[in-house]
Amino acid sequence: MLHSLPDILDANDLQVARKLLADAPWADGKASAGSQAAQVKNNAQLPYDCEASRTISAMVTRGLERSALFLTATLPKKIFTPRINRYSGAANHYGNHIDGAIRTLPDGQRVRTDVSCTVFLSNPEDYEGGELTIADTYGEQRVKLPAGHAVLYPGTSLHQVQPVTRGERLACFFWVESLVRSDEQRRLLFEMDMALMQLRQTHGESAGTTTLTGTYHNLLRMWADT
Structure with missing residues (x-):
């Protein structure tokens, strides 16, 4: 089931995030993908331990803690540390894939990816394309939300990010291991x-x-x- 979460980040959070991302040390997103996903992943991603990643991750985590809808929809047990990605220029899409079932945090702790989440950092008018396309039991859903809003969807879903043909799409992504697996x-x-x-x-x-x-x-x- 898909859920939209409004205002995980407020206007001040977004202003801070955009300032940090303007000079961020972007790297090839393939580095964090599994063997199958790496074949269709074509984006940029921040190292998890850089200043921009740490600051934005902390803001997103605080926003999630304030969101009653997030808590009741996911029943979180563990949250994989939020990461930041960018789609623009030649590195502008992520083909169909299913997220790996288990992700490992830097401290070695494992997180089962029951629920996937994307927090949009760019407004829809700032870029063309870039829709998060999710295949679920109700057909194909295309998601493109205002900056600061988030979408939750099952980690088992086949999904992709459509090519960005103008501008850049900045987003934060992570996974939740739920108290309830099903x-x-x-x-x-x-x-x-x-x-x-x-x-x-x-x-x-x-x-x-x-x-x-x-x-x-x-x-x-x-x-x-x-």
Whole structure:
């Protein structure tokens, strides 16, 4: 299931990010790709330990912590440190691929890629093309969001970034290992949580919402891997 997350980065965050990225030490994105993905990956990427990467990663992490929608949609257990990429000029696309199931952090910790996330750092009018194209059960979805907004989608999805034909597309990307491995189970829990919020807003607390909240947590207890 796809989710759009508004305002993970605010205007001040974006201003800081763009200033840092203007003089950033870009490298070939293939260096971080697996053998299959490297054949279709054609972009630039920042080293994870440079100043721009560290600062933007920290801003994104703080934004995620403020986002109730991110927390309820992903039920995060671990988050792979956010990375930064760029699509422009000759290095302007990433062909169809599925993300590797396991990513390893610099400290050796492994993260299962249950949920993929892209945070857009460029506004749609700043570039042409560059849509994140995701194949899911409802067909092909094309995503191109305002700067500061993010999209979540299952790590199992076949996806690509369409060629950027004008300007540059800057983005932050990362993966989430969820407490609940199954995308279907996460979707059911998310829908139940959203329905409970709506019931509380409309009718306030009641015996019914208390019972349903207990059911939500009992399902989470059944499915979660802590």
